[in-house]
Amino acid sequence: MAEDDVVFVGSKPVMNYVLAVVTQFNSGAKEVKVMARGRAISRAVDVAEVSRSRFLGDVHVKDIQISTETLNTDRGETNVSAIEITLSK
Amino acid sequence: MAEDDVVFVGSKPVMNYVLAVVTQFNSGAKEVKVMARGRAISRAVDVAEVSRSRFLGDVHVKDIQISTETLNTDRGETNVSAIEITLSK
Numbered sequence: 113m114a115e116d117d118v119v120f121v122g123s124k125p126v127m128n129y130v131l132a133v134v135t136q137f138n139s140g141a142k143e144v145k146v147m148a149r150g151r152a153i154s155r156a157v158d159v160a161e162v163s164r165s166r167f168l169g170d171v172h173v174k175d176i177q178i179s180t181e182t183l184n185t186d187r188g189e190t191n192v193s194a195i196e197i198t199l200s201k
Numbered sequence: 202m203a204e205d206d207v208v209f210v211g212s213k214p215v216m217n218y219v220l221a222v223v224t225q226f227n228s229g230a231k232e233v234k235v236m237a238r239g240r241a242i243s244r245a246v247d248v249a250e251v252s253r254s255r256f257l258g259d260v261h262v263k264d265i266q267i268s269t270e271t272l273n274t275d276r277g278e279t280n281v282s283a284i285e286i287t288l289s290k
Contacts, residue, residue, distance in 0.1 A: 122221070155263040157282040161269045176265040180250045193246040197267070 263289035
């Protein structure tokens, strides 16, 4: 779920990812990227907002990027939206 | 669904909102804001990406803002995430 300073949001509860974000900042990260695809995008926004407003008062949203990624599935190629939210101290 | 240059994304199919965005730009808008709350946030990102990449080659994502809104429901106050994507020519 969390590589160096990146938290990939999937289908687990929001608080799992909030904990990952808070842990990254508490262990010294200056920036953490919250990333997600498809329907998990809404959850990624929740994660960024809850982390920032409830747990990390000194962290702000530095940048938000959206894009389209092409996935290879057993039914051929399919496009899916993606989001990358950069949180920064 | 569409006020002046704002498209509120809800639970309808993505293409309904893409059509609204394209119509706004074709009738002279320089900027269109795509807005959504909660689980519709993922669909709003789809709308922005599909509009931009398939129908409006000269339009780019100018800005993306996320926030938390407090809603009054019959079960009291509840927080919900929101997104505002500004598309611009």
